[in-house]
Amino acid sequence: MDVAVIDAAGLHQLVSVLQDVGYRVVGPTVSGNAIVLDELDSADDLPAGWGVDVAPGQYRLRRRDDDAVFGHSAGPQSWKQFLHPSRQKVWSSEAEPPEEPPRYAFLGVRGCDLAAIATLNGVLGAGAHPDGNFAGRLGRAFVVAVNCTEPGGLCFCASMGSGPAAGPGYDLALTERTGPLGRRYVVDVGSAAGADVLARLVVEEADTGEIDGARADVADAARHMGRQMPEGDLRQLLIESRESPHWEEVASRCLTCGNCTMVCPTCFCTSAEDVTDLTGTHAERWMTWASCFEFEFTFVHEGSVRQSGSSRYRHWLTHKLGTWHDQFGTSGCVGCGRCIAWCPTGIDITEEMHTFAERDGDD
Numbered sequence: 001m002d003v004a005v006i007d008a009a010g011l012h013q014l015v016s017v018l019q020d021v022g023y024r025v026v027g028p029t030v031s032g033n034a035i036v037l038d039e040l041d042s043a044d045d046l047p048a049g050w051g052v053d054v055a056p057g058q059y060r061l062r063r064r065d066d067d068a069v070f071g072h073s074a075g076p077q078s079w080k081q082f083l084h085p086s087r088q089k090v091w092s093s094e095a096e097p098p099e100e101p102p103r104y105a106f107l108g109v110r111g112c113d114l115a116a117i118a119t120l121n122g123v124l125g126a127g128a129h130p131d132g133n134f135a136g137r138l139g140r141a142f143v144v145a146v147n148c149t150e151p152g153g154l155c156f157c158a159s160m161g162s163g164p165a166a167g168p169g170y171d172l173a174l175t176e177r178t179g180p181l182g183r184r185y186v187v188d189v190g191s192a193a194g195a196d197v198l199a200r201l202v203v204e205e206a207d208t209g210e211i212d213g214a215r216a217d218v219a220d221a222a223r224h225m226g227r228q229m230p231e232g233d234l235r236q237l238l239i240e241s242r243e244s245p246h247w248e249e250v251a252s253r254c255l256t257c258g259n260c261t262m263v264c265p266t267c268f269c270t271s272a273e274d275v276t277d278l279t280g281t282h283a284e285r286w287m288t289w290a291s292c293f294e295f296e297f298t299f300v301h302e303g304s305v306r307q308s309g310s311s312r313y314r315h316w317l318t319h320k321l322g323t324w325h326d327q328f329g330t331s332g333c334v335g336c337g338r339c340i341a342w343c344p345t346g347i348d349i350t351e352e353m354h355t356f357a358e359r360d361g362d363d
Contacts, residue, residue, distance in 0.1 A: 003211055004203040008183040011069070012043040014144070014172075015107065017200045023105035023142055026082060028075065033061055035075040037082075040107070047072065054154045054226075054337065056346030066178040070108055073152025074336045078265035079106055079113055083137045084120060090133075090272075091285040101136035107144045109170065111163025112155075112336040114145050116265035118169055122328050123268050142193060145170035149177075149217040154337030156227035156350055162334040164221040172198060175214035186214040227337065227350040230357040234331075235322040241356040242314075250352055251310035253345045258291030260339035260347075261316065266332050267291075292316050317349065 006014065018025050028035050029045045035052060038045075046069040053060045054073060064071055082104055109117070117138070124134040148155075148164035157163030166173045171194030175186040186206055189195050230237070261267040271290040276283045290297060293312050298305035306312045324332035333349070340348045 002189050003206045004187045004189075004198060004201075005206045005210060006185050006187055006201060006203050007181075008043075008067075010201055010203065011046075011174075011183070011185060013201050014197070015040060015043045017197055018105040018107075018142065021197070023103050025105045025107055026079075027107035028070070028072070030061070034059065035061070035072050037075070037077045037079065043069075046070075046108075051150075052152065054152050054341045056154070056340050056348050057343055058346075059341045067183060068176055068178050069183070070146045070174070070176045071150055071178075073148075073150075073155055074110065074112070074338050074341075076263055076338065076342055078263070078336075078338070079109060079117060080120060080265050080268075082106070083117065083141070084124060084131075084134050084268060086289045088133060088287050089284055090287045093281075093283040101133070101140050103140045103142075104137070105142040105144065109143055109145045109166070110148055110157075110336070111145070111166040112157040112160075112334040113265055114143065114166050114169050115157075115160075115162035115334045116336070117143075118167075119266045119328070119330060119332065119334065120268060122330065123266075142197070143170045143172075145173040145190075147173060147175040147214070147218045149175065149221050151221050151225050152337060153226035154340045155225050155335065156229060156337060157335035158222045158225045159228040159231075160331060160333055160335035165218045170194070175218060177210075177214060177217065184210075186210060227335075227340075227348070229335070229350055230354050232357070234353065235325050237353070237356055237360060238318045238322040240360060242318075244356060244359060246352070246355055246359060247310040247314050250313055250347065251308065253347055254309050254313050255344055256293045256295075256309045256312055257344060258293040259342050259344065260349075261291040261293060262289065263338040263342045264320075265334065265336060265338070266320075269297075292319070317352070320349075321353070 015025050025040045026037055027040050028047055029038050030047045030050055035047050048067045048069045049064050051062050051064045052072045053062050124131040145166035147166055170190040173188040177184050189198055269290045270287045273286045292315055295304050306315055320332040
């Protein structure tokens with residue numbers, strides 16, 4: 001069947017089945033006063049009854065009035081860390097057998113994050129010179145998406161076309177509903193692998209009312225986003241705003257700490273580091289995440305190209321929403337809101353773009 005229903009026990013069974021067929025199941029769980037992504041021992045590790053309150057520069061856990069496990073918006077981490085790790089060895093002077101990529105099952109991938117995975121794949125996996133490590137990890141992954149029914153205060157995926165409904169790329173997609181019957185999940189099948197896993201579960205046939213109710217919940221979420229981008233061509237707006245004095249005003253608040261790039265699910269920049277042992281007989285090259293906010297990021301011939309904070313912020317925002325289209329044919333932003341929540345000074349990417357739109361032609 002293409003659509004089915006499972007209950008809370010069925011969600012437990014889903015995690016167990018995925019583990020039985022060899023996947024390391026990764027999903028949201030509570031740790032360190034945040035909902036983070038980590039390997040799950042069972043569905044008991046999911047954040048039942050936890051939600052979050054978010055605002056620019058703020059993120060707080062809160063107790064919900066129900067036991068929903070996916071009733072929260074994006075946390076500080078994204079699935080990027082499992083597909084494009086922050087530190088990985090790319091070469092060694094000694095012959096080493098290649099490591100087999102882990103088989104991950106991602107449980108609870110939001111529409112925005114599913115779009116981010118596709119965006120990363122367009123950069124790292126589908127180019128003329130693909131990153132074999134990324135492609136290997138993604139090719140072995142099983143994706144259980146979650147359709148959002150409660151957007152967070154900083155979500156703007158609807159205006160970026162990436163949610164709240166999960167787009168293509170999932171194996172199974174869940175829509176969580178709570179009520180008198182407890183937690184229930186309308187399950188959509190997106191692949192043959194997803195159908196095989198669903199066939200191992202105890203499921204109910206989804207009736208039309210339950211399906212329509214789930215679809216309506218997701219559609220309603222799209223109308224209640226916490227943020228939105230201005231309408232129109234954002235790429236062209238940024239071209240016309242290149243010399244705007246507003247860049248300096250943003251820079252006066254920006255710490256150039258790079259938090260926004262570290263939590264962003266699509267930022268992919270890296271740096272290389274060569275290390276040797278004390279004898280000098282063994283050497284390795286490691287790839288690590290880098291940020292375009294680092295002063296040394298554009299270091300060339302004893303100097304950095306972008307020396308001011310305003311130039312670095314302008315580069316990041318213009319690339320994310322503008323020149324990414326030229327390079328990869330899509331936007332680099334999926335509307336998850338992480339960069340707003342985890343900016344120490346609360347800089348809001350949507351607010352800045354609205355400011356540029358309001359000042360367009362006046363600067």
